Amino acid sequence: MLSTWTKIEPARNCYRFYAISLASDLFNAYVVSCEWGRIGAKxxxxxxxxxxSVDEAMAQIKCIESLRIKHDYQLT
Structure with a gap:
């Protein structure tokens, strides 16, 4: 699962992204990975x-997504 969020406000020179991914590993654990930064930056x-558990991981993802919405990010 992958969700990508962006926040673009040219008047404030704000070009940001936030990506959230969910994966399972070899040890039956669930990994939530978040990446963020300026769009186009290296x-x-x-x-x-x-x-x-997957329920704990999904609860964390929902928490992160609600915070992104609060900070005016848009789902892409």
Missing amino acids: KFRRKVEVFN
Whole structure:
């Protein structure tokens, strides 16, 4: 699963992206990976969290998505 969010405000020189992905690993754990930064930049930030159940991982994703909406990001 992958969801990508963008925030574009030319008047404020704001061109940002935020990507959230969910994957399972070899040890039956669920990995939520978030990447964010400026659109078009070569460098970006990444945060990885590991959860024991898919419900915990989905709850974290919903929390992150609600925060993106609060900060005026748009789903792409």
